[in-house]
Amino acid sequence: MQISVLTEHDQLETRVALSPDTVKKLVSNGLNVIVQSGCGQQSNYSDQQYEEAGANVTRTISDKVLSSDILVTVKRPDDKILAKLNKSAIVIGQMDPYVSPTEMDEYAKYGHQLFSMELMPRITRAQSMDVLSSQSNLAGYKAVIDSTAEYKKAIPMMMTAAGTIAPAKIFIMGVGVAGLQAIATARRLGGIVTATDVRPATKEQVESLGAKFIAVEDEEFKAAETAAGYAKEMSKEYQEKQSQLVSEHIKNQDIVITTALIPGRKAPILITKKMVETMKEGSVIADLATERGGNVEIAQPGKNIIHNGVAILGAENFARLLPTDASNLYAQNVLKFLDEIIDYENKQLSINYDDEIIKGILISRAGKLVHPMYQKGE
DSSP states (O other): OEEEEOOOSSTTOOOOSOOHHHHHHHHHTTOEEEEETTTTGGGTOOHHHHHHTTOEEESSOOHHHHTOSEEEEEEOOOHHHHHHSOTTOEEEEEOOTTSOHHHHHHHHTTOOEEEEGGGOOOSGGGGGGOHHHHHHHHHHHHHHHHHHHHSSSOSSOEEETTEEEOOOEEEEEOOSHHHHHHHHHHHHTTOEEEEEOSOTTHHHHHHHTTOEEOOOOSHHHHTOBOTTSOBOOOOHHHHHHHHHHHHHHHTTOSEEEEOOOOTTSOOOOOBOHHHHTTSOTTOEEEETTGGGTOSBTTOOTTOEEEETTEEEEOOSOSGGGSHHHHHHHHHHHHHHHHHHHEETTTTEEOOOTTSHHHHHHEEEETTEEOSHHHHTTO
């Protein structure tokens, strides 16, 4: 059985799908692993490290590579690769499944089994395969680090003979994995941290980290969470009340981190242009949702801008700014999934299509879209 890893076709992507450590484990289980030369360079993984782990390093995408049983990627591969890839191959990566069904249908027609890792069910057995959590954890940390670097003042309180420096006020909007890590990081740096989220369960989590919870806690708030643990889209009335609360709070904040995402939908606008203009000059906002339209009305994907003296950081993916750790965690997630679908003893695939994990992330099979989101016309 053969697994291939290619250089990501997105030139901005710094991560690689398998690390030398995970390659070593796959090779020790009797699999043949081929990696494209230079695919791990931006993650500080050299060709030599892959070779020492037992991989075959190739400079070209040869017929042998394209005959692989499994292709592992970070992002959805280029359609030119899919067109040439062995039709019975399995492709594993972040497939961006929420694009239009028509576009996904075009990818399905190549005939491969496409597994989209970002659809991993939020169940205990799947936690070690959850790429969204592993990458969001790093993104939350990095957003705080980059924001504090942009901020022109100290973060903790400092008492000196020359006077006292007040601690920075840091506001986290959205308390998922990224938000919780942002809170923890900001607290460790000595900031005064507040946080908001529309899900009631997050209040206790925020307070357990030593931060203060800010939200409109009405009846709609009490039912604002899906069975999968994601935030529901709130009514316009609630959004207006929450916006008023945030508008008053944000005026006095030094750093704001926004992390709100709704699966399959454009990211909600949490901070309007007018709200930015009420903030103090020198304040910083980091928008972690720019890949999905952004939480800040005037944020620009992939760019850092200054508006009315306020810096707005718009990196499209904060996790890939820490490529070594991001690649390592992603590769571990992928390895755990491979353990689920490969019979190492017999060197063959062993996929239970009735399994909850398989049903949750399998997008296409035999040329057709099979995931429930497409069957329901969502």
